[in-house]
Amino acid sequence: MLQSYRRLFAVPHLGSLLFWSLVARLHIGGMPIAVTFLVAGWTGSYAIAGLVSGALTVGTALGGPIRGRMADHRPADRLLAVSAVVYGAGLAVLALLPASLWWAAVPLSLVTGVFLPPASQIARSLWPRVLTGRLRQSMYAAEATLQELLFIIGPLLAAAVVGVAGGRAGVAVLTAVSCAGALGFAWALRGAGHTLPPSAAADAAPVPGGARGSLLADRGILLVLAMCTLLVAGLGGVDLVMVAWSRELGSPGYAGVLMAVYAAGSLVGGLVAGGLSGPPRLPRRAFAAAVGVLPLIVLLPPIAHVPSPWLVAPVLFVAGLAIAPTLAAVTERLGDLAPPHRRGEAFGWLTTANTAGISVAAPVTGWLIDAGGAAAGVAGATAFALAAACLSVGVAATRPAGSGPATGGPPPTGPTGPAGSALPPGAP
Template sequence: MLRPYRQLAGVPHLVSLLLWSIVGRVHLTGTPLALSFLVAGWTGSYALAGVVGGALTLGLGVAGPVRGRAADRAPASGLLLVTGGLYGVGIAVLGVLPTVLPSGAWPVAALAAFLTGLCTPPVTQLTRASYPRMVKGPVQQAVYTVEASLQEMMYIVGPMMAAMLVAFASPRTAIWACGVLAVAGTLGFLFALRRAGLDEPVARPESHSGKTLLADTGLVLSLLVATTTVMTLVSVDMVIIAWARDLGRPAMAGILTAVWGVGSVLGGLIIGGLRGEPRFALRIGLMAGGVAALIPVLPPILTPSSPWLIGAVLAVGGLAIAPAIAANNARVGGLAPHGRRAEAFGWMTMATTAGSALALPTAGWLLDHVGPAAAAGSATAAGLVGTVLALRVPKPAPEVAEAETSA
């Protein structure tokens, strides 16, 4: 079980690149929570908080393919410097708006959030596109799984950091801290990428130069699976935030999210060391089942709800999250043409952020008018749709299928 991880640790520069990529992305998990508290406190509405949060993620998604295409064609360092600086300015502005504008001006915050999202540094795309350049075979699947597990650690550290800052300082402090972390992490990742010799893009085959990646049905289906997966996960995040805020204990949101993430990390690390081909649809289905188990333990079905019971369900259900994400990432990387993987993961960013933009207002409306159980039900429905789609995603061609030779 540990062999792929030992091989991974021996690859020059890989561990440094992976760790800096996590530092450069952890703000992505804390910012939505901080922004939700900021806007909900400003406007008094979860639905409007969802709209502003959805605008941020929509901006991130719209620009994803463009940034990925740019990274495939030119040195990454320039792109990281420009986007990192602009993103930091945008986050600073978002923190100021509730102080200088009345709550009725929330559309200004939505516009600012969208523009900020457009400038999000493409650390995720560049990281995932670099793995096939550094490792092959079972080790490549292991690194995707480790990354998915560390990504779940981001869902522990980021929201917990934001929740604690909200509870003991203010939502403004929390969102500004996320902005500082974004800029610092982007710079660290930039230097790690240079040390690994991956700043320059790889040459792409002429046969793939003029084709749109969206002409590949298998790749499109895998992107849609990513959309439904994120719809599931961000809806549960919103449920946890709303439940904790209504309880009058905002720090509980960070604690429960951390419990959920710990389960995911453990599931990812165990599965990542096993051999055998990943069962893509099964992993997505298990994730949906874990979310479905939340429905009966949330209001209005169970009132009052127990934090211990909700935490137990999250811990067990979380075991399936990282394996599902890892399988989806590996499938996208395997189906993408050589020399265009950053663009493919840019489209994946668009797909996942579109999922957030769709799910956040929906979950917010259900929380305002029905309750947390209904919002968890919508998250389950998205996961079930993803399971059906995953059944139709083809395996990569034999020459790149080695990326999926472990569990």
């Protein structure tokens, strides 16, 4: 298993590119916490705090396809630098805003979210241009796995800074991390010679239907986005159930531990998946992610009342094993389906789809918990995940529209020449 990772990170500049692309995304999971504490400190209202935090999220979702399309047509280093400056400036103004002007935080957050540096779009569009075959599969698995760590580290960092120095400091620190990550990624791209946009690269030859029109008109891409929305809704629903159940037990601190166990299972599964040979089987992984949650239904109230939450932890760990492998497979599939010169836009739509999934999960899961307890909430999350798994069958059957190499095909070309030339000897 480790051989795949050794060969992957033997590719020149690849470790630096992955590292900085992840640092640029580190703040995302913690920013809602910092903003919530900041605004709640101004107004004493968590409803208003949620409105401001939600505006930042909505701006990020709305701007995803726009930022992705810009990444397809503009030099990546300049786009990251400009986005970092505007995004950082917007968050800095938010952190310094007087409490009496709290109402201005809503439109400010909405506009600021649109300018989130497109690190994920640029990185995910780059991997098919510099890697092929098993190495590309390993990269998507490694990225999905390490992103699970970001969802743990980001909130912990925000909570630590907020606890010590308050909401303003929390927003300021995460803003600095975001800007440093985006600028570091720009520097890494320039050093690796991958600053040219895909539209200027050799692999951007015109393809039927890929040069104009909406990507949402492509059945395969639309299926991928719908699947991701449902899958994220299911995963987010499980997290919300853990929070609600922990509060019912009178020990809210258990929520963080149980969610960490769920994420740990995903980490292990992602590491294993990245070392496997052969193309990923998306439906198998998607159904495993859905079925893994089923046992929780009979372990939670009102169906059962376990004496300790620790008894549920092993089930959560097993349920998490298929998460990162599924996310890696679906991300790779989207990269295959999208035209090479529009991959950034496609991954921008993926950001929007993921945000939509989170937005759907919160009210639906909350209503189910109120109506039927934690078990009903998990049942709803399982239904979302099963629906996503059913769509994965259609995704797997969809053929790329001649827009790029299939997994295991000839090496794609990048802006500096054939990507295969960057691989170590003997790489697939």
